[in-house]
Amino acid sequence: MRKLKSAGVLLFWIAVWQVVAMIIDRELILPTPIQSFSLLIKLLPQVFFWKDIGVTLSRVALGLVISIVAGVALAISCHSSRLVYRLVQPVMSTVKTVPVMSLILLFLVFMKSGVVPIAVCTMACLPIVFSNIYQALENVDKKLTEMGKAFRLPRQKIFFKIVAPQIKPYFNSAVVVCTGFAWKTVVTAEVLSIPASSIGYNLYISKTYLDTPMLFAWTIGIIIISVVIEKAIKAMLRLGDEKV
Amino acid sequence: MIKVVNLKKSFGAELLFSNLNFVIPKGSITAIMGISGKGKTTLLRLLAGLDKEFEGTIENVPEKAAWVFQEDRLLPWLNLYDNLALVLPRKEGALAAVLAALRLVGLEGDKFKMPSELSGGMQRRAALARALLFQADYMFLDEPFAALDRKTKLDITESLFALAKEKGRTLVIVTHDAEIVERADNIIDLGEARII
Numbered sequence: 001m002r003k004l005k006s007a008g009v010l011l012f013w014i015a016v017w018q019v020v021a022m023i024i025d026r027e028l029i030l031p032t033p034i035q036s037f038s039l040l041i042k043l044l045p046q047v048f049f050w051k052d053i054g055v056t057l058s059r060v061a062l063g064l065v066i067s068i069v070a071g072v073a074l075a076i077s078c079h080s081s082r083l084v085y086r087l088v089q090p091v092m093s094t095v096k097t098v099p100v101m102s103l104i105l106l107f108l109v110f111m112k113s114g115v116v117p118i119a120v121c122t123m124a125c126l127p128i129v130f131s132n133i134y135q136a137l138e139n140v141d142k143k144l145t146e147m148g149k150a151f152r153l154p155r156q157k158i159f160f161k162i163v164a165p166q167i168k169p170y171f172n173s174a175v176v177v178c179t180g181f182a183w184k185t186v187v188t189a190e191v192l193s194i195p196a197s198s199i200g201y202n203l204y205i206s207k208t209y210l211d212t213p214m215l216f217a218w219t220i221g222i223i224i225i226s227v228v229i230e231k232a233i234k235a236m237l238r239l240g241d242e243k244v
Numbered sequence: 245m246i247k248v249v250n251l252k253k254s255f256g257a258e259l260l261f262s263n264l265n266f267v268i269p270k271g272s273i274t275a276i277m278g279i280s281g282k283g284k285t286t287l288l289r290l291l292a293g294l295d296k297e298f299e300g301t302i303e304n305v306p307e308k309a310a311w312v313f314q315e316d317r318l319l320p321w322l323n324l325y326d327n328l329a330l331v332l333p334r335k336e337g338a339l340a341a342v343l344a345a346l347r348l349v350g351l352e353g354d355k356f357k358m359p360s361e362l363s364g365g366m367q368r369r370a371a372l373a374r375a376l377l378f379q380a381d382y383m384f385l386d387e388p389f390a391a392l393d394r395k396t397k398l399d400i401t402e403s404l405f406a407l408a409k410e411k412g413r414t415l416v417i418v419t420h421d422a423e424i425v426e427r428a429d430n431i432i433d434l435g436e437a438r439i440i
Binding site: 144146147150151152 | 294309311322
């Protein structure tokens with residue numbers, strides 16, 4: 001029933017889009033959903049379509065993994081040492097406020113176009129992972145940890161049974177937020193840095209040649225992939241929850 | 245035997261207690277009593293080695309001890325069975341041991357309940373069961389019978405003391421309860437700063 005309602009809402013907005021496109025009646029400004037979806041369907045059997053998606057996805061994955069590993073490591077270091085915290089925290093707060101656009105333009109000066117999206121994604125996601133994990137570590141119930149130590153539990157058991165379950169909600173939330181953010185950041189960076197063979201490159205080309213239906217087709221593709229990835233990540237995290 | 249000589253503890257400028265001298269013989273039941281804020285819990289933590297900042301000496305701090313903390317300290321994400329099994333070093337024989345401990349405190353039928361599904365008294369009993377399950381020569385109990393009705397308290401005390409005597413365990417209990425104090429072998433009264 002819920003899925004039916006969601007489908008109804010989706011159909012309603014597609015219908016609104018169709019009506020507005022018919023009123024404007026200019027493909028260059030707003031193509032109809034039928035034009036956009038049929039173009040997307042034409043793209044589906046093309047090898048380059050999947051290859052370019054794969055390249056962008058690998059950049060998203062790499063940026064995410066680097067930011068998660070670095071964010072967790074920095075959060076642990078800051079939790080363990082006040083000095084490290086005093087050094088790192090202002091940097092993280094500053095990075096958080098820097099616009100993504102500034103990061104892209106800055107990195108473009110000294111990085112290869114293919115690397116820029118990964119670097120930007122890492123810089124954009126790192127403060128989110130860092131602050132979530134740091135907050136989680138600060139909020140770990142010390143009395144429960146003391147209970148574990150009092151009962152002489154091995155360190156490994158204290159971590160996996162007492163500490164990790166308290167950190168997990170913060171970690172999961174960081175991963176979910178960063179996945180959506182990383183996806184948008186990488187595509188934006190690709191549009192500006194124009195590395196060959198990427199989703200961003202295709203968006204840029206569509207814009208340059210005023211191929212609005214193609215721009216819409218790629219955008220719909222991005223939305224669908226984004227939803228699929230988010231659902232996959234949530235399912236993976238749920239699976240992880242069950243195993244802990 | 246834990247031996248305490250000239251023990252002094254203060255938090256900053258505030259002196260909690262000083263010049264404490266006593267022994268806790270092996271296999272005995274010792275009650276620590278006194279009005280709130282006199283440092284009963286702090287003394288218990290010092291005796292168990294959980295707090296190491298003090299003046300004086302404490303000899304023979306036990307390396308391993310079972311605990312009932314002032315708060316129940318059950319893990320909210322584990323059910324009752326897993327909370328208890330957590331303190332066992334091995335999985336073999338865990339089921340029977342956990343069930344026996346739960347039976348002793350009357351919670352055998354609640355083994356799969358989460359701590360949030362238990363009343364305050366039931367959580368207290370679960371914390372007691374966890375301490376009973378843990379194999380150690382010493383048990384440190386901080387207000388273990390708080391939130392229990394009198395009948396349950398007396399039943400559990402009976403089992404706990406009998407088990408302690410049978411296994412030669414040393415019990416150190418922080419309590420306000422006169423019925424428990426009466427049954428102790430030694431009483432440390434922090435209110436009066438004297439050993440009875």
